[in-house]
Amino acid sequence: MGSSNWGYKKNGDKKMNLKRYKKSIVAAILIIIIAGSFFIYVKLLEARKNVVLTVGIFCGSWNTPSENTYKILDSAILKFEKSHPGVKIEYSSGILKEDFSEWISEKILLGKEPDVFMVLPDDFNVLSSTGSLKNLDKLIKNDKDFNSSKYYESAYESGKYNKSQFALPYESVPTLMMVNKTLLDKEGIPVPKNNWTWDDFYNICKKVTKDTDKDGVIDQFGFYDYTWEDAVYSNGIKLFNTAGTKSYFGDEKVEEAVNFVKKLNDVNNGYRVTSQVFDMGKVAFRPLSFSEYRTYKPYPWSIKKYSNFEWDCIELPSGPNGKNVSQLNTLLMGISSRTMHEKLSWEFLKLLTYDEKTQKNVFKYSEGVSPIKAVIESPKNIDEINKSIPSESSLSMKILDNIMKSAAVTPKFKKYNAVMIKADNDMNNIINGKEDLDTALLILQRDINNMLIN
Structure with missing residues (x-):
């Protein structure tokens, strides 16, 4: 019995020693890992010091x-x-x-x-x-x-x-359409809804453009600085392919956009509207970048640059083949x-x-x-x-969210800036000229394509 007990005790001691040995090994490994991690951390800190x-x-x-x-x-x-x-x-x-x-x-x-x-x-x-x-x-x-x-x-x-x-x-x-609320109120015209169209835009411009003081000269206008690019973006057309190797200035949707801008310009009867006329409160609409909007006082949303009229903003009007989209x-x-x-x-x-x-x-x-x-x-x-928005006028966050979601992105290819300088110059000449629109746009497209591939 004594011998048997002694053997049992001996085996037990071996197991205990083995457990202790394993624990010490694990502890040693943990210490090494912690020490190593700390060393690496210190080295990283030292490396980052400079x-x-x-x-x-x-x-x-x-x-x-x-x-x-x-x-x-x-x-x-x-x-x-x-x-x-x-x-x-x-x-x-x-x-x-x-x-x-x-x-x-x-x-x-x-x-x-x-x-x-x-x-x-x-x-x-x-x-x-x-x-x-x-x-x-x-x-x-x-x-x-x-x-x-x-x-x-x-x-x-x-x-x-x-x-x-x-x-x-x-x-x-993004680009917003600024609306002269005071002018529209005077003419009995409500501020357009955000789903308004080119037709709505044109009809309002035609109605408000007039000689208010009866001296024979038009002194109130529908719009200032609405460009052919604004019209193109809102008529569902991209001017270039993704690679920037081909343009689409001859597309019928571009022709629609240019025709619309020419039609708008005709309402002014040849008078060139300036920013000064806009600032005087004599213009109903003006596309304006959001950054320009925020520089007006009081900051940041409501434009009250002058005390005699108030402004709000809406999305740009949509063309027959597009949506209420603006450039971003x-x-x-x-x-x-x-x-x-x-x-x-x-x-x-x-x-x-x-x-x-x-x-x-x-x-x-x-x-x-x-x-x-x-x-x-x-x-x-x-x-x-x-908190900084005056109570009488504010920009709806829903409108801003919608504009950001639908905004048009400027194409990204190396020659974009160069070809757009030519396109803008030629397009303005086309809008202000009397040449055949279809032919002029096809020539522009040919010239731009040559620039892209050469």
């Missing part, structure tokens, strides 16, 4: 210089640096919008461009096609926390070139293709363009619209911004 991320921005928004740009950026930098110990973000201040294109071009030529920088709409095609901007496709694909559906589709598409994403939208500016301009942000800090640049780019708190500040302090749906749709954000 990391400086540079940002290129211009002062202000679309129309006016403003310190609010730095307020938005500084808030984002503070948040980023707090969550990324050892990383510092620097930027140059005082660069105006009108100087920014030249400034960023010089930096790129010198190989000293910022890691992350703003991209104006007119610069995007060139910067994308020349390899100055990093292709973001892989970064987007590998980031499980990124979902492009958070953006309004038109705004997101503005950063796409040759089917690849080269920039993310920071701030958008988007200020983009991208990453330098030569950045040495790809991951950090991507994270900061997301903070500026994708983070809802940052985008709320963009909507609040800038002149544009946030491209993030949730920012526009949030009742809390709307309530906060509505």
